Amino acid sequence: MVSLFGRTGLVTLAATATVLLLFLAGGTFALRILEDAREQRTAVNTSYAIMEDLLELRSDIHEMMAARDQVLLGTPEPYRRTMAAARARVMGEMAALEAAAQGDAWQQSLLPQLRHGVMAMLTRLEQTLRFAGRGDAVDLLLLLREASAERMRLLRLADQMIARERSNLEASNRAYTARVRQARSIIPVTFGAAVLFALAALWGMHRYRHSNAERYAALEESKRATEAANAALAENRSRLQSILDHARDPILLLNERDQVQLANAAAAEQFRMPLTDVIGQSVRAFIPDFGQPQREVEAHRADGAIFPAELSIGRYEQDGERGCVCVLRDVTERHRLDAMKNEFVSTVSHELRTPLTSIRAALGLVTGGAAGALPQPAGELLGIAHKNAERLVLLVNDILDIEKMEAGRLEFRRERISARQLLEQAVEANRAYAGQFGLRLEIEGDPAADAEVYADAPRIQQVLANLLSNAAKFSPPGGVVEVGLTVDAGSAIFRVRDHGPGIPEAFRSQIFQRFAQADSSDVRQKGGTGLGLAISRAIVEHHAGQIGFEDAAGGGTCFFFSLPRLVERPPTQPVASSQARRVLIVEDDADVARLLQMMLSQHGWEGQVAHDAAAAFAELGRQHFDALTLDLMLPDEDGLSLLRRLRQRPDGRGLPVVVVSAIADQRRRALNGDAMGVVDWLDKPIDQGRLREALHHALRASAEDGPATILHVEDDDDICHVVSAVMGDEARMQPARSLAEARAALAGGTRFALVIVDLGLPDGSGFDLLPDIQALRPSPPVLIFSASDADARMTRHAAATLVKSRTENRLLHDTIRHLIEAAPPASQPKEAVL
Structure with a gap:
């Protein structure tokens, strides 16, 4: 306002406004005086009316008393009429008094006494007139005295009310006089002030009129400066837009409401919509997950296409405004390259690990004396070859491990x-x-x-x-x-x-x-x-x-x-050979656990109860067990998860397991044989005979004589020879170099104690063979022995998994031996699932 009108203009406006306010205040004051005068006149009229009624009341009272005296002196008739007329006037005057004194609380408080006194006096007059002709002078005299006393009281009360009204009139007159004197003093002062401010307004208008040229000159200069600043701002914005448009990645400038204020050409091209349509849009129209704590997001184009993008956000605050700068980078090509890299690593994994496994295992067998004694020069050369094969295996494993570490697929199987x-x-x-x-x-x-x-x-x-x-x-x-x-x-x-x-x-x-x-x-x-x-x-x-x-x-x-470190546990007590066979009962229901203990004790078994998974593993760590019964519904872990963890422990790979659960048959059908190593599935309530038979099968040695037969599904002949050499006379190896050969072998009627499967086969994945294996009754356990690391889906269907080039000959031998020994005999009931 100061820059627009100048200081003189402000003074002029203030003076003019003050004059108007003074006139408005004076008019308001005059209206107030007029209103006070009207109220004063109303109060005076009311007081005069009350006093007039009171004086007339006094007069009528005197007239009635005089008429009474005339009646008592012997002229009754005319004066009786006079008394009646005075009586009627008295009653009318009382009504007028009550109406006039409605706004006066003090008068209202005296009117009931006045009315009472008037009625009492009228009653005494009537009584006096009735006694006047009876000749009872004493009673008449008493009535006259009482009537006189009532009249005096009425007159005093009337005089008191008249004095009150006179006092009110005097107070009203004094207040009115003071207001008039106040008005006489204020009006001249107001008029003088108005004149002074009017003169000030005229002076200000005069000054404002003379300063217009200077002010307009300043405004013109300011306009030129503003135009120059706007031109510079437009140039800077154009330069900024040009810089942004030359950037290859989409750049978005957002306000505090996450709306796009500025965008570059790359953003319009990436989102496939005009740049003008991008401006003003909410950023969530392009990036629905914007604001979530993640670096890579899914971005949406105008045509509905979705592409992965790397989002970088920089927040700022300037001139009280908050916003952020978003840089978006399309990583579709990066994902494609990652997929190619993973495919390449998978290929390298198979193509390197498979021959390395053959070389390493074969050299290990030869240097270990499996092929007989070697000449010293040949032994030294083979030793050098074996040592460098080990170095090469470590090199390949390190490279593949670092790739899995980057992809978050480094697997761990932990135990105590x-x-x-x-x-x-x-x-x-x-x-x-x-x-x-x-x-x-x-x-x-x-x-x-x-x-x-x-x-x-x-x-x-x-x-x-x-x-x-x-x-x-x-x-x-x-x-x-x-x-x-x-x-x-x-x-x-x-x-x-x-x-x-x-x-x-x-x-x-x-x-x-x-x-x-x-x-x-x-x-x-x-x-x-x-x-x-x-x-x-x-x-x-x-x-x-x-x-x-x-x-x-x-x-x-x-x-x-x-x-x-873990909490210490008591040392394992050795079990004497003369003790009864021990079974671990994993059951959360105390009554059912006790029942199982009693059933098993009748058949020579000693049962130890664990009410949850944690207690079960603690008992397994403390002592040896010959078998385990398992409830699938445990309070701290699913029973099948416990079973998988058990199979990863050295002391649990061959431990016979009998499932005893209310949902045993339901879970067995749902898994379709996926849970390897289960001797039998028993539903609650428990069939004692079937429980005894299941434990009997769990301890029975294989009914077949001679070494077990193993189906080895592997397309690399060297690996087949090495595994056969590792097992020696302990197993008969039947090779199958493709899925077709493996299916033919499984359908041929031969009972296999174990199936070893390579995942990478010429005509498909070894994983596709699992339904055929599970269809057998009983189905043999499966050992995945492949150059590729098996994922969780594959390991869920296998009794064990080993990785080529990571597996020493001894570990391969022990694993195969454990799986063969854990397999139940062929006479096992058809419901058994291994």
């Missing part, structure tokens, strides 16, 4: 195990490798230090192997690598200390990164992929542990990692 056992096994497994460098592996520290951890033993062995191999590579020949285990309140800490040159300072921050290797010749010549420590960190962190390193006292480096 001794930390010291893990350490000692790792030391024994790597002594030969350390011996190649002229080193010794020694376990230092307290030999009694131990704790149980919940870990995937092969993966922890892999971590220890990586740390031990690194220590062996970088330690001086003839030295020692010290390995130790310490236990505190919450963790078991593994340590591997070398006496090498230490880790360069510049390399410490990236030592756990992928493909990280110190860039010096004495390190590069040691070999390795640079993936071992990155994989080790991923494994340890998956176990909720930590890994690190520190400089060792006296030189060298000490690597360490920790695993959370």
Whole structure:
């Protein structure tokens, strides 16, 4: 306002407004005085009316008293009429008084007394007239006195009311006089002030009129400056739009309501709609999940197409306004390349692991003496080949592990195990490798230090192997690598200390990164992929542990990692051979569990009850059992999940299991034989005879004489020969090189104790063979032995899974042996599902 009118204009406006306000106030005051005068006149008229009625009342009272006296003196008739007329006037005057005094509370309080006095006086007059002719002078005299007393009281009361009205009139006159004097003093002052402000307004208008030219000149200058600023802003906006339009990724500028304020040409092209239509739209029209804590989202185009995009958001606040800048990058091509990479890795996995498995296993058998004694030169050469085959296997496994780690598919099968056992096994497994460098592996520290951890033993062995191999590579020949285990309140800490040159300072921050290797010749010549420590960190962190390193006292480096320790459990009591066979009853219903104990005790079994999965595994860790009964509905874990975990334990792979549950038959039909290793499925209520028969089958050895027959579905002849050599005379191997051959073998009537399946076959996936295997009664257990890692869907249908190039000959032999021994005999009832 100041910039528009100037200070003079404001003064003029203020003065004019003040004059108007003064005139308005004066008019209001005059109206108030007129209203007071009207109210004053009304009050005066009311007071005069009341006084007039009171005076007339006094007069009529005197007239009645005079007429009474005339009647008593002997002239009754005319004066009786006079009294009647006066009486009527008195009653009318009382009514007029009551009407006039309605607005006066004080007068209203006296009127009842006045009316009462008038009525009392009239009554006495009537009584006086009645006694006048009887000659009873005494009574008449008393009545006259009482009438006179009533008249005096009435007159005094009337005089009091008249005095009150006179006082009111005087007060009203004084107030009115004061208001008039006030008006006489205010009106001149108001008029003078109005004149002064009118003069000020005229002066201001005069000043405003003379300052118009200067003001308009300033406005013109301001207009020119604004136009120049707008031109610069438009140029900057055009430059910004040009920069944005040259960006290859869609860029969106959003306001605080997430509406698009600015967008580039790439956004219009990506969303396939005109740029003008993009502006003003809600960003959720293009990115429905906008605002969610995720980096990759699904973006929608105008034609309904959806594409994956990487979203980057930068928020800002400027001049009180909030908003954000969104950069969107189409990652469709990246996903395509990832899919190609995964396909390539899968191909490499199969094409490398399969021949490596053959080479490694064959060399292991030959160097182990399976083919007889070898000449010393040939033995040395084969030993070199076996050693380098092991190195190549480790290299391939590291590359495939890092790929699975990036994809989040690194699988773990954890169990309760001794930390010291893990350490000692790792030391024994790597002594030969350390011996190649002229080193010794020694376990230092307290030999009694131990704790149980919940870990995937092969993966922890892999971590220890990586740390031990690194220590062996970088330690001086003839030295020692010290390995130790310490236990505190919450963790078991593994340590591997070398006496090498230490880790360069510049390399410490990236030592756990992928493909990280110190860039010096004495390190590069040691070999390795640079993936071992990155994989080790991923494994340890998956176990909720930590890994690190520190400089060792006296030189060298000490690597360490920790695993959370488990609660101690009492030591396992040895079971005497003379004791009864033991069965673990996994049942949450106490009455049913007790019933099972009683049934089993009648047939020579000793039952131990576990009411949930946690208690079951605790009992399995404390003592040995010959069989297990399982309820599928447990409070802490599904029964089938417990069964799968059981089959992953070394002591649970061959443990016979009898399902006893209210939903046994329902789950058996739904699974269609997927739960491998179940001797029988018993519904509640329990058939005692069938329970006895099931346990009898669980302990019965295979009815067939001679070695078991195994169907090996594998298209690589070398792998078939190696597996056959690993098993030796313990099994008869029947090969099938395709799905068609395998189906023909399964339909031929031969009872197979085990089916070993490779997933990658020439005419399809080995997974497609599982329905044919499950259709057999009884269906044999399935061992997946493939170059590719089996996913959860596949492992659910298999009794065990092994990965080529990761599986030592001994582990392959033991797994096959466990699965054969766990298979029930052919005489098992048709309802049994293995």
